[in-house]
Amino acid sequence: MANILLRVRDYNLAATLDSGQVFRWHEQNDTWNGVVGKHFVRLKQTPEGIFAETASQVNDWDWLREFLQTKIELEAILKTFPDDPPMRDAVAACSGLRILRQDPWECLASFILSSTKQIVQIRQIVSLLCERFGERLAPQPHIGSDLFHSFPMPQQIATASEAELRACKMGFRAPSLLAAARRIADGSFDLEAIHKMDYPEAREELMKLRGVGGKIADCVLLFGYGFDSAFPVDVWIERALQRLYFPRRRVSEKRLRHFAATHFGPHAGWSQQYLFHYIRTKLE
DNA sequence: GTCCAGGACCTAG
DNA sequence: CTAGGTCATGGA
Numbered sequence: 001m002a003n004i005l006l007r008v009r010d011y012n013l014a015a016t017l018d019s020g021q022v023f024r025w026h027e028q029n030d031t032w033n034g035v036v037g038k039h040f041v042r043l044k045q046t047p048e049g050i051f052a053e054t055a056s057q058v059n060d061w062d063w064l065r066e067f068l069q070t071k072i073e074l075e076a077i078l079k080t081f082p083d084d085p086p087m088r089d090a091v092a093a094c095s096g097l098r099i100l101r102q103d104p105w106e107c108l109a110s111f112i113l114s115s116t117k118q119i120v121q122i123r124q125i126v127s128l129l130c131e132r133f134g135e136r137l138a139p140q141p142h143i144g145s146d147l148f149h150s151f152p153m154p155q156q157i158a159t160a161s162e163a164e165l166r167a168c169k170m171g172f173r174a175p176s177l178l179a180a181a182r183r184i185a186d187g188s189f190d191l192e193a194i195h196k197m198d199y200p201e202a203r204e205e206l207m208k209l210r211g212v213g214g215k216i217a218d219c220v221l222l223f224g225y226g227f228d229s230a231f232p233v234d235v236w237i238e239r240a241l242q243r244l245y246f247p248r249r250r251v252s253e254k255r256l257r258h259f260a261a262t263h264f265g266p267h268a269g270w271s272q273q274y275l276f277h278y279i280r281t282k283l284e
Numbered sequence: 285g286t287c288c289a290g291g292a293c294c295t296a297g
Numbered sequence: 298c299t300a301g302g303t304c305a306t307g308g309a
Binding site: 115116117118120121124125166169170171172173174252253254 | 298299303304305306307308309
């Protein structure tokens, strides 16, 4: 058992963990339960910051600071957002929303499974995947069984059959996940190398994987590698941009992506996350 | 029963 | 370059 108080301000833990970046966090009595690496973690927002507890002994908490990105100064990022009505509304509605820094493989695998799935269903698929292929962690009473397991490594998925993966309800995404896991496990695809590339090259590289197009590549680059300029355009964002910025005329997806790349600045990915969470929770 | 979901990919025009 | 069909599964 170990615990720590991470002193941060302008950090909305609930919005951050529930904004479609991660799929394994569950809220229970204002406490968020999840798994980071091989650590089961409980997080609670307090006036002083974020209080964290783990089941196992912990001496160095850098892995958690890294995941939560507690050293980021949010104000400096918000200042780079365009000053227009939709952006002002989104920031006001989701104050304290952050971008996390996930393990690249977990992020890649999760978003390969995300295509044309609702977030609740992505959670379900990822939960089954972890339960059946992840490493068993120390038992935690009162917690859903999926949180007894770490996210499976590429090697653990690479040895599975397509049928076993389909049994996790991932449908046509199974061959893509299997192919990615095998290429990473056998070394023919290097997730570490992405760190050293610039954004266009990194995006192109990820898109070489089957089942990874521009949108999924952008999610992985933003949530897993910290490429802040990556701007994932899914059906929600596409509709939102169309409606909030071009209400009169219909704009092609191509031009919409060009607009996003030029209008939102160096931290476009953050502004995208504010818009995404805003339209999914506050609008409608 | 119908529509749609944090898409990608392939084909035809 | 754009439009349309296909893939699997389940929530709304």
